[in-house]
Amino acid sequence: MPPALDNRCSGILLHISSLPSDYGIGDFGPSAFHFVDFLKESGQKIWQVLPLNPTSVGNSPYSSPSAFAFNPFFISPHLMVRDGFIEESDLHPIPDFSCGSVDYQKVAEYKNKLLDKGYMRFLTFDDNGAFARFCADNSYWLDNYALFIAFKDKFAGRSWSEWPGSFRYRLDEEIDSISDDVRERVGKEKFIQYLLSQQWSGLKNYCSQKGIRIFGDISLYVNYDSADVWANSKIFKLDHDRKPYVVAGVPPDYFSETGQRWGNPVYNWDVLRDTKFQWWFDRVKHNLSCFDMVRIDHFRGFSAAWEILVDEPTAQNGQWQETSGHEFFSFLLEKFKSLPIVAEDLGYITPDVKTLMETFGFPGMKLLIFAFEGDFESNPYAPPNHIKNCIAYTGTHDCNTIRGWFDTEMSYEAHTRLEAFLGHQVSSPTVSDEMIQLVMMSPANTAILPMQDVLNLGEEGRLNCPGTPDGNWEWRLSASDLAGGLANKLSELTNKFGRG
Secondary structure, three states: OOOOOOOEEEEEEHHHOOOOOOOOOOOHHHHHHHHHHOOOOHOOOOOEOOOOOOOOOOOOOOOOOOOOOOOHHOOOOOHHHHHOOOOOOHOOOOHHHOEEEEEOOHHHHHHHHHHHHHHHOOOOOOOOOOOHHHHOOOOOHHHHHHHHHHHHOOOOOOOHHOHHHHOOOOHHHOOOOOHHHHHHHHHHHHHHHHHHHHHHHHHHHHHHHHEEEEEEOOOOOOOOHHHHHHHHHEEOOOOOOEOOOOOEOOOOEOOOOOOOOEEEEEHHHHHHHOOOOOOHHHHHHHHHHHOOEEEEOHHHHOOOOEEEOOOOOOOOEEEEEEEEHHHHHHHHHOOOOOOOOOEEOOOOHHHHHHHHHHHHHHOOEEEEHHHOOOOOOOOOOOOOHHHEEEEOOOOOOOOOOOOHHHHHHHHHHHHHHHHHHHOOOOOOHHEEEEEEHHHHHHOHHHHHHHHHOOOOOOOOOOOOOOOOOOOOEEOOOHHHHHHOOHHHHHHHHHHHHHOO
16 A cells, blocks of 8 residues: 555545636645645645646646646746746736636636746846756756747647658757747746746645645646657657557446547557656656655556547547556566555456556545445445545546536436435435545545535536536636635544544
């Protein structure tokens, strides 16, 4: 069991974008620190977030141009003023942002202006070499990422596969002779990542002081149109034109009758093995420096990958291809004292995946929202089937809220089983509290509660609905939501079930 999960505890799932703030989206500033105070007051030990990378498609944190960079939207304007990068007057006028949802376009326009001003002022700073040290320490990913973003601007946002050949294929003589405007854009992007790193480090240190561990998230696959694929094309299954001939996804499951065709390029594990897994090693090392523990989304991809021919419109017609997870994690254990990794093992999980998890002691996930469907006795999500080395949830970011599920999705059979298990009737206003109590009672060492369920929100609080293109990743917490004795209520429940 990872050391971060070897004691009975609980925590909250709330993404950074969902925090309150005056600037249209949650960030690394005061509201994040206030939320840490709430976690401490309510007896929680873990704050789970989603990937903190830049977003590209549909504002999803699982769709990014970089597996290493921070999302510029998470810059705190308040901290930029505090640290002298901008003046208080630069914040105004502040757009009329919604308090309950994120308008990503409006946020981008506002924060890009602040970052432009911050960078121009930074050029006059004497930071005693801190920026140069940051760039040197992170050069293994930062150089390629900053250059990628600069070229994206130069070529009007087109995918790197549509750039002129010398840039698409990274011919050194062209890359080395970049123009002044590109060089300036590279510098600005490195500054943005430096600033984000400084702000995140401050927040992470505060969490540590308060006894809160940050639980991060790694998306297994990366976008084709990313710095990672552009700079490391050999470790992906691409043709001679550096375009994918197979793409990633999952076969039909609970979330979709036709499966999910994600479209990401899949890894060439033969090449990864030849490189001693260097890119993946760098990625894990980077994430373990940012977080105390990490969840790997779609963990089963380390046992086998569902590969779909690029011309297939859905994920139905794919095939499993074995990967090298066992060899990779064995290699990591030679490099790290421990691997505080949690496996996202939802959906159809085959014995080989379970063996891989058991071999390395990686906890899986048990979602109560799935617990009352089918055969209750054999259902792995049913509370009697939980084990210590797992993480129990009411639901997660891809699910409806518990109240929303109860109101619009729950089957009659599941409703009947839930009431039979509890021994009393359940209603819409009470179902969230009932399920939260079941999670806290679980034998699982760790219990995680989505903030929306703690607040007893209905479907209006849902963060993401897989397979739908619009309206996702927009929900935000209100500062007033944390008032009214909520911390005391949660603390009492936490202590009652030995998780304090």
